[in-house]
Amino acid sequence: MITAQELCGKAKSNVKEVNTEELQKAIEQGARVIDVREPAEYGQGHIRQAVNMPRGVLEMQLNQHPDVAGYDNALERIAEKPLYLICRTGGRSALAAESLQRMGLDNVYSVDGGMSAWQENKLPVVAGE
Secondary structure (H helix, E strand, O other): OOOHHHHHHHHHHHOEEEOHHHHHHHHHOOOEEEEOOOHHHHHHOEOOOEEEOOOOOHHHHHHHOOOOOOOOOHHHHHOOOOEEEEOOOOHHHHHHHHHHHHOOOOOEEEEOOHHHHHHHOOOOOEOOO
């Protein structure tokens, strides 16, 4: 048996991570961001550009992302440009990124430190949307 922390650590070693500064630059260039936290967490504060798709349903709802909804080849369209995943501290986003890589998406990044690091760096957050 391994702990949740060990599982997240293994996932982090298998995925590409970016820090909050790199994410901020990517957002300025129109990056797609998915917040994989639960809706209540997302509602308390999130990145304006982030779409909420909880980790538990991410794989099933990915084809409903606003950028690709309605396209027959939604996953191919998602793969066309980088996709950034964020959670509270980076564990869930690493697990989610690892899962999406198994689905064939190579251009997926997990945000190291998650929303905790984002807020510590005093980057913009919106709440209640």
